[in-house]
Amino acid sequence: MFVRNGLLLPCVALAFALLTSCGDSDEVVHPVSRPVELLELDCMKEGGVDSLTRTIECNYPKNAESTVKVKKFEFSGNYSAYVVVGDDLEDPELDWAMPVETGAKIPVPDTGALAFAILDGKDRVVDVWKVVFVAEKSSSSKKSSSSSTKSKSSSSSKKSSSSSVKSESSSSEKPSSSSAKSESSSSEKPSSSSAKSESSSSTKKSSSSSTKSGSSSSDKSSSSSAKPGSSSSEKPGSSSAKPESSSSVPPASSSSVKPESSSSEESSSSSVIEVPTNDPLTPIVPPSSSDSDQVVLLSDFAVDKQNSSVHVEGNKVYVEVPYGSNLKALRVLPMDTVANLERPVKMKFVDDLGVLNEYTVVAGMQLPGTTFDARDYSGFWATTSDAMENTVTEAAIKIKSEANLEFGSSQMTISTKEVSGSWIGIEGSWKMAGGFYFAGTYDGTSAIDIYQQGYSSGTPSTGASDISKDMTFGKSFSARPTGFDVTYSYSHVKNSNSTYPQKSLIYVMLVSRDNKVVASGVVTDNSSIGMHKVHVDLAYGSDSGLLSSNYPVASGLSVGTGNENVATIHVMFASSAYAFVVAGGTLGNDNKYRGGENSKLVVDDFKLVY
Template sequence: MSVFMRTGYILPGVALALALLTSCGDTDEAISPVPRPVESVEFDCMVSDGIDSSAHTITCSRPKNADGTVKVTSFEFAESYSAYVVVGDDLDDPELDWDLPVEKDAKIPVPDSGSFAFAILDGKDRVVEVWTVVFIPDETSSSSKKSSSSSAKSKSSSSAKKDSSSSAESESSSSEESSSSSAKTESSSSGKSSSSSSKSESSSSVKKDSSSSAKPESSSSSKKSSSSSAKPESSSSEKSSSSSSTPETSSSEESSSSSSLESSSSSEIVPVESSSSSEPVLGVLLRDFNVDGGSVTVDGNKVYVEVPYGTNLKTLRVQPMDTVANLERPVEMAFVDDLGVLGAYTVVAGMQLPGTHFDARDNTGFWATTSDAMANSVTEASIKISSHANLEFSSSRMTISTKEVVGSWIGIEGSWKMAGGFYFAGTYSGTSAIDIYQQDYSSGTPSTGASNISKDMTFGKSFTARPTGFDVTYSYSHENNSNSSYPQKGLIYVMLVSSNGKVVASGVVTDESSVGMHQVHVNLVYGSDSGILNAGYAVKEGLSVGTGDEDVASIHVMFASSAYAFVVAGGTLGNDDKYRGGENSKLVVDEFKLVY
């Protein structure tokens, strides 16, 4: 069985899913769920309980029409969908009879094989589902009803539903006993009473364009043979009858499962067992998928794996495959859900940054601050440089504020500068207030000139994940300054940076007036710096905008109470128009979370 993906390539079941795990999958495209186009379908030959929607199988009695056809009495499907009879036995890459549409009042010839299939096409003539109609002899139709009803009660997690034709073809004297046995015993022989039915079941979850499904210009050029798909077994009723009378052994079961999932590349699929059941399934159960040391969350067709910060995303051990996977980028895989449907999922791995609940100051070394230097007063040549710490944690919130740095001579204040509060991913080499007042001070009387303390900041921490955005809960208290070139405002930014200094993605939040505690979501834009590099903020030197496709090597995060007050500027009494920050402006951060 092949699973056809919407992104234009074929994913051969779990075999290729496992191969993708050990390679570096490179797509951010989300996979949309396959639509369910069929709303109702009826033929004039259908027996009671003769339709299995999950297996895409219809059971009919032998046609009584003199011309050997069955009539479609009702066929309703979603808008823009259509259906055509399949030519031949290949249900993975079906060849269609464009002259024989399946629609209300249409008459379909019944082949000698005792079954036929029809394909459902979407508005672009792409095959999305294949159904099989199987015929049984009239004299055993009552037995078929019992078998079909009993079989419907017992669901297999591998989608290998028992075909009602299997139990119907057993001897009439033991039909009820065979029906009871069919409900209790999950044998692969009943699952393959018709290989056409089995193939349609296992390929029902995801179908993709095939070379034969594109509508031709004329019917003469419409019938294309499929050379890439593995040929299915014969779907004759006689084979179904012989297989239903005696359950096969477990080894036969595995052989049947492996054969029915054989891909166009002839790779063999081995059934995987559920952790909660010894019953083999045709693929990895979604509920069993996990990563050592991580947690798994499923949202539609996205599987998010969160691991602790610092985990190597290139060497994640995944279960139950027991193999090493590279999940630095999203990877597309196939899983079997709880209904037994094999589908396509996008697996995304990520992590949160340490200390972002802000219940206490981070002690891992991930974050840096200028606050420690602000709190460390220094006296040089009878001139004292002093300020106060401007970072605190309380009630699971971080508060950073903008403070003055004061220079005084023999206790007489004579010079003031303004420094913002900074909490950022990286390191800070300054150790005292003099490093704030005058960056890289060596000797002599401290000057009143501007001091660029970002030169003592090292930006960025190791990081390789690819989040789509971030959520931040914060408030901001605005205090005006008089510098019109550098107006006071709060700042939060995130940049993902490659190893060669390219900004892979970025997002920014700024405020020029006070806001109460609230949460905002910011999308990270790949292939953009969001204007951060040219805004005059404190950033690493030498960065440039990338394409967005580069590998991520580090993450840069900045929280600042005053966006421009990393350049500590001021003057003498009455001359504070150079200040790049508003004294006592505050940024309070409650929580920060990366979104994947």
């Protein structure tokens, strides 16, 4: 679960304003915008977090040690937390030997009083949370609320652009979804997307975009110069999403729901939302007006989907659901009706101050296995590495190579390797294959499928082998992200083929059911670069040059308008952009290698941005 941001009541704000640090008595410690981003205790009751009063309801621990385990406790900035000694929460005394952090076990005092103090970078108390132990109630059901009020933080709205790649300075840890990231000026790297790189280290912090924790991965503080996409119905805002507090408010006027579309047509119903579509295969859900007069609190808005989450940034509400969810038929609460959230829609909610406002509701999802803690076996990702490591002998010729995909330290490494053919132990032919990890499937099973795609019998050919013919590109997907963030490094080894020079490749394409490229974004590097993070805007109505690049892409695609419904997502990570065509000869590379041997692409994190 997560803790939401919100507006402080005047008395709470006043209390915070009176807090000062001991060393700076004339400096007021101002309240911060909810430093606690992700909070989970093993004793926590469902729906037991009240961000407004800073109270956490827990069942009294039943373990013999009477300890509370901190399952998750993460911050959006340079903050820390310690256990409070005693019950003075206005001027708390801290137990410096008992930090509150993920994995910590906190003893519960005999008094049952437990509190945590949040400190800023100067060790000044800026917030205090109190844990209240309550007796368990039998079969009480609480509705989980995962929405929030309007955020005060400013967020640049962003239009769909033609694959410009931005870079930001990154901390030594991987930022959580709501954490603001400050930009620094950095030198631009040559790239097909005009990439600016962002410094980063490989130290990984748990990402709040995990669907298990139910928070978002799409927070960005920077905006890009953008070219508008062809679809006037989509003006994707910044993907930042800061959770906020929720509280009860007096009823206000009724809420209404309407689709945000290029034709400016409005739905007359608040219970079923549909958008105009040029896809004849998309079913139309009949509208209903049964809930047209229902007042909906923003803090109560949620979707009836396990491991989903709702995040509010200004007048944008981002709903994240697990991969594979049907965005056409999401049951929304408390309206208890079905909405089509494949595209942004307009809804009216009452915020915590009792004000009725219109919000743009955007739904999205992350792809499985994109924290790269280990290889994903869900079937979403495919690789040529398994075939590379499977040595075979055909017609007395031994074809061998080695695996070129590995996972470790929450990172994926793919590399470019030689594939060789030898006869009775005498090396006679060499080819070069890149490392590929992509959304789709791969039919090759052994090194002979790399060395000679489509080989059936006879003597393996020394000619070029296009292994992309065994690749099927794309996996089911219907959301409309505005871009993606990727944290990676690249080690460049030059090759001698001037027509197909060595460079890395990362791309995303959204494709319609009739093989139109709805949107795309790409980043490449032709020289080494350390671990860093870049943001790539997806250009709607553009292929970003991918279809004419000689990169490994699906055949039969053409550029769409950007307004088509999305049916699949194509994602590619490659250590050598051109080495899917395995070329070489009996004289070694013979100036034909399309990759540089041992070139490496290391991917640390990948997030879709909405």
